[in-house]
Amino acid sequence: MGNSQDNMKTGAEILCECLLKEGVEVVFGFPGGVLLPLYDTFPKYPQLRHILVRHEQGASHAADAYARVTGKVGVCLATSGPGATNLVTGIANAYLDSVPVLAITGQVPTFFIGKDAFQEVDITGITIPITKYNHLVLDTTELAEYIREAIHVAQTGRPGPVLLDIPRDVLQTKTDFIFPEKVDLPGYKPKLFGHPSQIKKATDLINTVERPVIIAGRGVNISRAFAELKELAEKSQIPVVTTFLGIGCFPESHVLSYGWLGMHGMGYANKAIHHSDLVIAIGMRFDDRATGVVSAFAPHAQIVHIDIDAAEIGKNMNADVPIVGDIKNVLQVMNKQITKREHVSWLSQLDEWRTMHPATEVRDHEGLLPQYIIRQIHEVTKGDTIIVTDVGQQQMWAAQYFYYDKPNSFVSSGGLGTMGFGLPASIGAKVGAPHETVWCICGDGGFQMTVQELATMVQENLDIKIAVMNNGWLGMVRQWQELIYNKRYFGTQLYNPDFVKIAEAYGIKGVRVSKKIDVRPALEKAMDHKGPFLIEFVVEPEENVYPFVPPGKTLVEFLEMPSPMGSLKK
């Protein structure tokens, strides 16, 4: 081993070198005992920016959002034991939303493994069901290979989180550093091109049906197939509905855009799918929040399902024409085979439904409505911002009342629905897109789950604007208690701290707004301010999210806002 002495490097050095070679620029981390050799090495690699979070969960969400806005792998780092287990929520979140995240955990030295040593936990065992790939690295000579494999697996095919567990002595041992040129994973071969005859079947359908609809999911964002999707829709005049996580992959200002589907999706989007005769599902997985009762989903339609993951085909919904492949490649081939079409009566039917069920108009109301605030944020930013949300009512309003025209400008926890995601995710988004404005929309509940990351924001001087919608409730749960549990409210009313004082305690400028008239000036003040800014909006306490497809109902059985609550403003 080691004919050239210069190439002898410690595991910690190898880790840093490999990350740099893979194009990693940022690591969100929190140190601990077994990671000390690595933290002792970081200063030698100033190109590798380390962002110190206040809780490992924050690191995992920041890495997740960083990956969503950049398309690159996001890296989070935690020490063994509790540090590692604190990453679990964020890893699961990335798994359900197919986000390429590399989680690196320290582990107790190899001679202690399996002996219940201090801060020892079997994190590779714990994360098997929520990672695409994970390994405990037992030998420094194998470290470079594992890092290369992990990053390759994370960001190719259907992306997902991966985890490497590295014992302290593996970080300390020196070995000859060779960066592997090739990844040797014979069992891993994402299918990138759809089968020609399947594509032919799909285009034959598209060229003949009368009431087609496209459902575009996060896969379009991942595959960056924006231009291809647009070409398909325009050439064939097919209306486009997105999934919740597909928001932004097709410009919402486009004439063929009909919002997003699902439990809180637009009524006209749900109706379009229900009455269609062909659903072209692109990079989506028929999640239960998207389909309602799945047996009654698109009852008159044939289904074309395009996804890179073969295991998604037929999982939740049977497909008449499955196509397994990378969306960009598949759509490129499809676009050559489709003919120009008009669907005049179908599109005018959709427009009629859109008028019948307006979902994005803010109603005239004296009190402070969260919907109004979101719309004002859209106006103040002219739509040119990244919106990062937490989970709950404000998440749905942020998705409904803001118009998203840019890909990946909407960052939200879809599959796992992780409260506490918003604040740390806004950090990851801002670090990944430093020249973009970032607005973090939180509720009073979720904000307090990861509030400590305000310190990270200040320490890194990240210019993030935070809107806390304070209604004094865990709003979405309260809404369900109101509508489904006959107003038996329990465990949902919040005693809240003074959020402005909290911001100030962290050194962040904050204001409180409780009147409609003060919204616009506060937003403008936030935009003009250099650095983080928090606005606490004291909003209508018992406002509900509509439309609402109650659990166990079909997509067209959505509830709309009861009329006594105010007339709709056109």
Place this chain on the structure above:
Amino acid sequence: MTRKHILVALVQDKPGVLNRIASTLRRRNFNIESIAVGHIEIPFLSRMTITLEGDDAKVEQVRKQLDRVVEVIRISDITYENPVEREMAMIKVKASASTRSEIIQIVDIFRANIVDVSPDSLIIVAVGNQEKVETFIELLRGFGIRELSRTGTIALPRGGAGPLTIDESKPLRHVVEHVLTEEEENLPNW
């Protein structure tokens, strides 16, 4: 239709593979009837044979999910390929002077082997498909079984090239790198 299925998989011989496979099956609520693992003729590869009950569509779904496991090179459901199945059982059965000859007769009929003899018991090795092994065990039950160990099913499809036949002239590396086009590379960094 719910029936017994036989899945065979070629996997990389790495720690944690069995764990991932078992975890995927557990998540989809499959009860693994048996699982047998052993090395094959190519270094660093193992072959797994998994038998489980389930309806065809659900098994196909889980097969695709298992195929997604990075270390799984190929996995196939050979239930309908008329496979040759065998399992082995070792049975320690009570044998007194009065029952011994009757046991030996049954062993002969089933072409099993007696591999150990002690004053009050015999160890018998039986090989066959699941049905034969089970019938044999049932027949011995009356004499008193002291210990029983079964390997679980292993199986090969009949005939020439099966789904897991390896073409040794081709390298095992099939990794397709996702190459970004120039246009993609130039997309703004959002």
